[in-house]
Amino acid sequence: CEYHADVDECTAPDDPTKRIGFCANAGTCKEGATDDTDMCECQDGWNGPSCLTKTEKDEECNLSCSNGGTCKKGSADYGILSKSATVDGAIIPFLEQTNDGNGEYCECPEGYSGLTCQFSYQPCWEKPGEDGKWADAMICFNGGQCVNDSGDVENLDAWKCECKNWAANHSLWAGHQCEFHATDICDLGDAFKTPVGFCTNDGSCVDGKLKQKDMCECSGGWEGHHCEFAAGTAPVEDDCNLQCFNDGVCKKGTADYGILTSTSPNDVIPFLEMTHTAKGDFCQCKEGWTGILCEFKYEICWEKPDDDGVTQDGFACFHGSECVNESRNADDTSAWSCDCSKAAVDGSNYDVGMFAGEHCQHMATDACVKEGKDDWIGFCVNGGTCKDGETDQSSMCKCSSKWDGPHCEYAAGSVPVTDDKSELTPPICELECINGGVCKKGAADFSFLQPEDEPPIPFFMRTRSHSKHCDCPEGWTGLYCQHKYEVCGENPDDNGVNEGASVCFHGSTCVNESGNADDPSAWSCDCSRAESDASLLDGYDRGLFAGKHCQYIASDVCHGVGKEEWIGFCANDGICQSGVTDQSTMCQCAPGWTGPHCEIKFDCDLPCKNGGQCRKGVKDYSDIMKFDLPFVDEINSNFEHCLCHSDFTGLDCSIELERCHDSEHVCIHGSTCDYIGKSESGHRQYGCNCENARNSDGAMVAGEHCQHAATEWCFHDEDPLK
Known part of the structure; x- marks a missing residue:
């Protein structure tokens, strides 16, 4: 009551x-x-x-949960995660605690676990039981990525976790499933405490050790590079220590270069002759890279599979050279060739064009210069040497007994034979020029046709093929004289050659409605009749050109729904938007381009230093990213960056860069490479001499790469100037 x-x-x-x-x-x-x-x-x-x-009053739940977890009374059930044990069968350490001692735990959303949901996880493979629940699984924790190189996704033993470690916030993990957190971080011993490795499970760093496998002294009951394995459970070391480039992975066995060896049965590819080291190591390369260390770039121009889908024939170009097929018969191996004019080692600029061979596989071993000049006029490969006083590449090189040809690029006895001679002679000038063009040595000069008010004409970017070009008659231009042009207006130069007030390409016609023939801005081009050389393409692309000078050919042709006729087009890698019929909004343009046909180039306003060129987009530091330099986080300014020469880097190319021996180490801010000896595996090791180096603000620098600017200066007590 x-x-x-x-x-x-x-x-x-x-x-x-x-x-x-x-x-x-x-x-x-x-x-x-x-x-x-x-x-x-x-x-x-x-x-x-x-x-x-x-009403029964709910008891308060005070445990603080992370990552969207909810506090609950009772004990956590980690389910299959608790069955995903460490390699020695022990429970994952942070899954041993199921409540906080006060009867509270956090109920976690998918992808997180632990008492307070503080640990992330990713399932790699799951084996369902008869009741529909997981019976077994492979889980990676704490940002670890699932990896299976075998392709056998049903095999639990084939899975492993690749631990993603970031020293900046001390998120360092190791173990079969990335389950052990760092308990000691190892550094270089410098003033900046530069991290170089870490130990787990109360292991301690050993001073002076720079290799992770020697870096940790493990406490009782633990072993492994990071002390991440219980004693007796660490995987057997395969001792594969090759330094692989371009994301290659060191493996035991013999490299299989596959199609690359069959693309050139009659030509020597020197860097494909070595398939493993003396210790039986090689680097397994990502697509686009090859060689024992994955240091050589390649492109497959064409490949022919057999009935089983296995490639049996093909053609490849190396070192960044470009695939060329002027016959337009893509299935004919003999129709393919490589343009070596843009070939270079790993994107550098100092050796551009200094490669020879059918596949641009031979790098220059001697550069020939004219007396009193710095620029090279030719080069020799395969140990060939330049002859004094020679200026003609066909007779410039003195080759060893094993090699022959203009650059010593052919194996002895394999130089092409001319029609009128039985003896082996080097080729002279064999480019197939059209429209009355004549093959010439050297690079073409298109400058008199390049409009001052436009970005570089695309087909003017390629000025030579194997150090040759076609000298074209009036009205034709391009490397092979394949592009038609018309000069608008009269503007003779000092030699009487009409440079005109403007120019129209590809058969487009000059239009001037103002009547002022001397004003370049008064001229325009009617692209409606523009087409590629009719003798090559039979006019299939008539009207598919855009730009003030009709210089840009369509990269995508837009069709109406259910219709074969085209209703519009996009240029410069722009693509048609489905369902759009208005040309003004039809194209989705590539970065840096705009306009109805993507024919208008954006302005790029970022000031570049040391000869750099402004580009739209973000900066690519992939070639030096492994060195952990501080400025690589600066990837754009208003979505612009500078493309630098090989001796400079940074967003605006203001940072001087020296590469030490094939980029095994780099030094910046004017510092120089110092050879400090060989490693235990025989690799050359380098440091940087920072004594005379200064950053762009004139400050002294220090660090492994001389990357850190001085923040305080120390003075001599007796003489403040010292």
């Missing part, structure tokens, strides 16, 4: 004298209510039809 105090009697809405119910414990009747199950507005702590039931 103690719960019936403060009663409010409820009456019928149409008869105030008729009692139909009551609300106890200070509850109040709802106006107009007649349903005795929903008649009362109860006070806090009470509920039920007449407020007679005391």
Whole structure:
């Protein structure tokens, strides 16, 4: 009866004298209510039809949860995660605690686990049991990435975790499933405490050790490079220590270069002759790279699979050279060749064009210069040497007995034979020029046709093939004289050659509606009749050109729904947007381009230093990213960056860069490479001499790469100037 105090009697809405119910414990009747199950507005702590039931107050749950977890009473059930044990069968350490001692835990969203949901995880493979729940699984924790090189996804033993470690925030993990956190971080011993490795499970760093495998002294019961394995469970070391480039992975066995060896059965590819080291190591390369260390770039121009889909024939170009097929018969191996004019080692600029051979596989071993000049006029490969006074590449090189040819690029006895001679002679000038063009040595000069108000004409970017070009008659231009042009207006130069006020390409016609023939801005080009050389393409692309000078050919042709006829087009790698019929909005342009056909180049305003060129987009530091330099986080300014020469780097090319022996080490800010000896595996090791180096602000620098600017200067007590 103690719960019936403060009663409010409820009456019928149409008869105030008729009692139909009551609300106890200070509850109040709802106006107009007649349903005795929903008649009362109860006070806090009470509920039920007449407020007679005391509410049980929820116990507070005070555990702080991360990553969207919810505090709960009881103990956590980690399910399959607890079955995903360490390599020695022990429970994952942070899954041993199921509550905080006060009977609380956090219920976690998918992808997170642990008492407070503080640990991330990624399932690699799951084996369902008969009840539909997981019976077994492979899990990677703490940002570890699932890796399976075998391709057998159903094999639990084929999976492993690649731990992603970031020293900047000390998120360092190791173990079969990235389950052990760093307990000691090892550094270079310098003033900046530069991290070079870490130990787990109370292992301690050994001073002076720079290789992770020698870096940790493990406490009792633990072993491994990071002390991440229980004693006796560490995987057997395969001792594969090759330094692989371009994301290659060191492996035991013999490299299989596959199609690359069959693309050149009659030509020597020197860097494919070595398939493993004396210790049986090689680097397994990503697509586009080859060689024992994955240091050589390649492109497959064409490949021919057999009935089983296995490639049996093909053609490849190396060192960044370009695939060329002027016959347009892509299935004919003999129709393919490589343009070596842009070939270089790993994107550098100092050796551009200094490669020879059918596949541009031979790098220059001697550069020939004209007396009193710095620029090279030719080069020799395969140990050939330049002859003094020679200026003609066909007779410039003195080759060893094993090699022959203009650059010593052919194996002895394999130089092409001319039609009128039985003896082996080097080729002279064999480019197939069209429209009356004549093959010439050297690079073409297109400058007199390059409009000053436009970005470089695309087909003017390629000025030579194997150090040759075609000298074209008036009205034709391009490397092979394949592009037609018309000069608009009269503007003779000092030699009487008409340079005109403007120019129209590809058969487009000059238009001037103002009548002022001397004003370049008054001229335009009618692209409606523009087409590629009709003798090559039979006019299939007529009208598919854009730009002020009709210089850009369509990269995508837009068709109406259900129609074969084209209704518009996009240039410069722009693509058609499905369902759009208005040319003004039809194209989705590539970065740096705009306009109805993507024919207008954006302005690029970032000031570049040391000969750098402004580009739209983000900076690519992939060639030096492994050195962890501080400025590599600066990837754009208003979505612009500078493309630098090989001796400079940074967003605006303001940072001087020296590469030490094939980029095994780099030094910046004017510092120089110092050879410090060979490593245990025989690799050359380098440091940087920072003594005379200064950054762009003139400050002294220090560090492994001289990357850190001085923040404080120390002075001699007796002489403040020292």
